[in-house]
Amino acid sequence: METLLDPFNYAFFVKGVIVATLAGGLCGLIGVYITLRGMSYIGHGLSHAIFGGFAASSIITVNYYIGAGMWGLASALAINAVTRRRRIGADAAIGVITTASFALGVALLTVFGNKGPSFDAALFGSIIGITEGDLWTLVAISVFTGLVVFINYRSLLFATFDPEVADVSGVRVARIDALLMLVLSLAILATLTIIGVTLVAATLVIPAVVARMLTNRFARMLVLSTVIGAVCGFIGMNASYHFDVPSGTTIVLTSAAVFAIVLAVTGGRRLQRAGQLDSHVEPSTT
Amino acid sequence: MSDIWRGEELIRLAAVHFGYDRSPVLAGVDLTVHERDLTGVVGPSGSGKTSLLRLLLGTVRPQRGTITRRPGVAVGYVPQLETVNWNFPITVAECVLMARKQRGVPWPSRAEQADVAAVLDRLGIGHLARRHIRELSGGQQQRMFIARALLRRPKLLLMDEPTSGVDVASRHDMLHLLADLNAEGMSILLTTHDLNGVASHLPNLVAVHGRIIATGTPHEVIRPSVLEATFGAPMQVLEHLGMPVVLDRYDDGDRVPVGTRSVM
Numbered sequence: 001m002e003t004l005l006d007p008f009n010y011a012f013f014v015k016g017v018i019v020a021t022l023a024g025g026l027c028g029l030i031g032v033y034i035t036l037r038g039m040s041y042i043g044h045g046l047s048h049a050i051f052g053g054f055a056a057s058s059i060i061t062v063n064y065y066i067g068a069g070m071w072g073l074a075s076a077l078a079i080n081a082v083t084r085r086r087r088i089g090a091d092a093a094i095g096v097i098t099t100a101s102f103a104l105g106v107a108l109l110t111v112f113g114n115k116g117p118s119f120d121a122a123l124f125g126s127i128i129g130i131t132e133g134d135l136w137t138l139v140a141i142s143v144f145t146g147l148v149v150f151i152n153y154r155s156l157l158f159a160t161f162d163p164e165v166a167d168v169s170g171v172r173v174a175r176i177d178a179l180l181m182l183v184l185s186l187a188i189l190a191t192l193t194i195i196g197v198t199l200v201a202a203t204l205v206i207p208a209v210v211a212r213m214l215t216n217r218f219a220r221m222l223v224l225s226t227v228i229g230a231v232c233g234f235i236g237m238n239a240s241y242h243f244d245v246p247s248g249t250t251i252v253l254t255s256a257a258v259f260a261i262v263l264a265v266t267g268g269r270r271l272q273r274a275g276q277l278d279s280h281v282e283p284s285t286t
Numbered sequence: 287m288s289d290i291w292r293g294e295e296l297i298r299l300a301a302v303h304f305g306y307d308r309s310p311v312l313a314g315v316d317l318t319v320h321e322r323d324l325t326g327v328v329g330p331s332g333s334g335k336t337s338l339l340r341l342l343l344g345t346v347r348p349q350r351g352t353i354t355r356r357p358g359v360a361v362g363y364v365p366q367l368e369t370v371n372w373n374f375p376i377t378v379a380e381c382v383l384m385a386r387k388q389r390g391v392p393w394p395s396r397a398e399q400a401d402v403a404a405v406l407d408r409l410g411i412g413h414l415a416r417r418h419i420r421e422l423s424g425g426q427q428q429r430m431f432i433a434r435a436l437l438r439r440p441k442l443l444l445m446d447e448p449t450s451g452v453d454v455a456s457r458h459d460m461l462h463l464l465a466d467l468n469a470e471g472m473s474i475l476l477t478t479h480d481l482n483g484v485a486s487h488l489p490n491l492v493a494v495h496g497r498i499i500a501t502g503t504p505h506e507v508i509r510p511s512v513l514e515a516t517f518g519a520p521m522q523v524l525e526h527l528g529m530p531v532v533l534d535r536y537d538d539g540d541r542v543p544v545g546t547r548s549v550m
Contacts, residue, residue, distance in 0.1 A: 036374060153392035158384040161374050165363050168343045169385055169438060216418040218375045219392065 007241045015130050016194070019138055020237035020247060021230045023191040026142045027200070028207035028229020029149060030187050032222050033180055035208040036160050041091055042079060044201035045098030047188050049075035051197050052101035055108040065137060069189050075101055076181035102197075130194065138190045145183045149222070152176060157218060196248035203229060206255035210262050232258060293321025296359050296442050296473055297342055302351035304337055311337045313497050315351070319442060319475055324468040326485045327477045328507070329494040330517050335477040338494060339363075339444050342475065362435030364445040367427055372420040378430050379415040382406060385437040405433045409463070425456025432463070443467065445476035449484050461487055481508060481532045504530055 007013040027043075034042055050072035057067020075097055082093035149156065158166035159176040167173045188200055195203055211224035236251030243250065295318055302315040312334040319325070319342065327335050340346045341353060343363055382402050383394055394402070406412040409429040414422060422430060428448055435443055448464075449457045461484065468474055478484040485491055491507040493499040493516040500512045508530040513521040522533040 036371075150392060151390055152388060154384060154386070154388045157376075157380075161371070161376065161381070161384065162365065164345055165365055165434075166384070167345055168361060168363050170387060212375060216375050217377065218380060221375050 003242075004238070007238070012130070013237075013241060015132075015135055016240075016247065017234060017237045019130055019135055019194055020233035020251060022138050022142050022233070023187075023194050024203060024207070024233025024236070024251060025226045025230035026138070026145055026187045027191060027195075027203040028211075028225040028227070029145060029222060030180075030184050031204035031206075031208035031229070032211065032218075032225045033156060033160055034184065034204055035212070039094075040205045041094050041201070042076070042184070043188065043204035045079070045094035046072060046076055046184065047192060047197045047200040048102035049098035050101075050185070050188055050192060052103075052105035052108075054192070055105035059108055059112045065189060068192075069185060071101070072185035072189055073182055076185045077178060080177050080181050134190075134193070141183075141186045141190045145187060148179055148183050152179065156180065194247055195251055196246065199248035199252045202252040202255060203232075206252070206259055207232065210255075210259050213262050213266055228255075228258060293473075294356065295320055295354075296323075296356050298354045299341060299348075300352045300354070302341060302348040302353060304334075304341060304346065304348050311496065312341075312494075315341075315498055317492065317498060317501075319473060321441070321473055322468065322471060323473045323475065323490060324464065324488055325475045325490040325492060326488040327475065327492045327494055328479070328481060328485050328516065329477075329499075330479075333495040333516070335494055336366075336446055339446055339475075339477060342442075342444055359442060360438050360440045362438055362440030362443045364428070364431045364435050364443070364448055366446045367424060367431075367451050370419075370427075374419065376419055377416050378406065378411065378419060378422065379403075381419055381430055382434045382437055385434045401437060402433075405436050406430075409433050409436075423456070424452040425459060428452060428456070428460060429463075436467075440472065442473045442475070445474065447478060448476050449478060449480055454483070457483055481513075486529050486531070508532060 008017075031043070034040060050068050052075075053068035053071020054064065056062075056071065057064050060067070078097050079093050082097070155166070155171045155176050158169065158171050159173045163173050163177075166176075191200055191203070207225040207229035208221070210228050211221045214224055215221050232255040233251055236254040237247055239245070239250040239254060240247040297319045299315050299317045302312065302317075303310065304312045304315075315338065317338070327338060329335050337346065341348060343361060344353075344355070379402050382405065383398060386394070386398055386401075389395065389398075403412060403415065406415050409432060411422070411426050411429050411433070414426060414430075419427065419430065432443075432445075432448075449460055452460065457480075464474055464476070476484075476488075486504045486508060489503065490501070491504055492501045493507050493512050495516045495518075499516045500507045508523055510521055510523055513523070513532065519534075524531045524533065
């Protein structure tokens, strides 16, 4: 027991656990909307896109959150706009826009060198170097996201379930979509250096999928996904310390273990339900 | 269509052209929806029925022509069942409640709960309010979306293939329900493939195939010449108890009306 509590004597670890728990919960909450919209891949893509902004803001010495944030939001809005036009699928839009941005980031860092946060931390996550500022930024983004979901609960639900009918029913779907992309960009931005570019997608998708396997109610799915994400963040960060493995890796492995346990307990039927989260058919265009 | 009994205009399409990118879908459409109309839009797949609904809804804009809407007219929309994500984690009551405007907190007020219960009871699915949407039959799913539309108290109800995927009994129930809503003053416009089961029972029809082929009563629209121009295939029309009945037919040299086999 003492061994388990030992790392809590270190301030950097306590800060890391708080950040990982918050980050897990935040990604779990937003992940519900992302998976139900059939945009699971966007977390993976957007984190790569933000890496381009991470590199650019590092080179021109602009604050990381401002530079990478604006870059990420622009990428998210571009993906959303391309997807809504329906000429190109969401997966293709994400693939084109975000990999180009990631490649640009790698090129910029190769040519100009890195003057900002660690390259490895950005890729795989690390609790080393989490500042008070990072912690309070994540707290602010989490509170903002919670408020966005709370206040726009019904509009977000309608725009996710049936955007066309929502549009004619008075929901400002374009505004709601932009708001969701904003909080998604902010969440990825704030969690990038803890979880890492390559692993952040899993923290968006796995808690939501597990929550879907456990409930048929939307509100319950939101709560479950947030709690599962937070718990995996907490356990994963502790595992990171004890096994001396990057924090993003242990958080994702914890989430995957929870998924496997829930699958084993609930059976394949529930997996089928979660595996078809976005299994709607596009309406006829004529 | 006779205008003598009709109410005021709700929406008027004048010389409307519409297409996706460079592919024209509808050309030169003139159509007016009045108060208390009950109209069916018939045509084959790809003929422009859904595009016509979207123009009326206002989710797409015409490339040419004008669409005039009476200000303040609430429009309800019932989508095709095939386009819905039935795995979405919501109950029947949650789905219906979506139609109500955001109120700043996630949970519904008591008045909203009462409204949802009342509209579900009216449509005969009140006992299913807490069920997941996938657990309903096709007819019940249609009623759920009608309930969602009705919660907005629409003046005009637009429905995309409302009888697609439902059994005969549910189709009859649906037609009775639409007749009741129409009698209460609601204007209804629906698309359908089903000429005998649905279209021939409606007071007004519009035949569409890239343009308006014909408008009028079932007797004026369900005629061999109109149907051939609309569906691109010869069809026979018989009269049964004062209603037109369409028989499929194909020519194999002896001009045998194959569809007559199924008529007893």
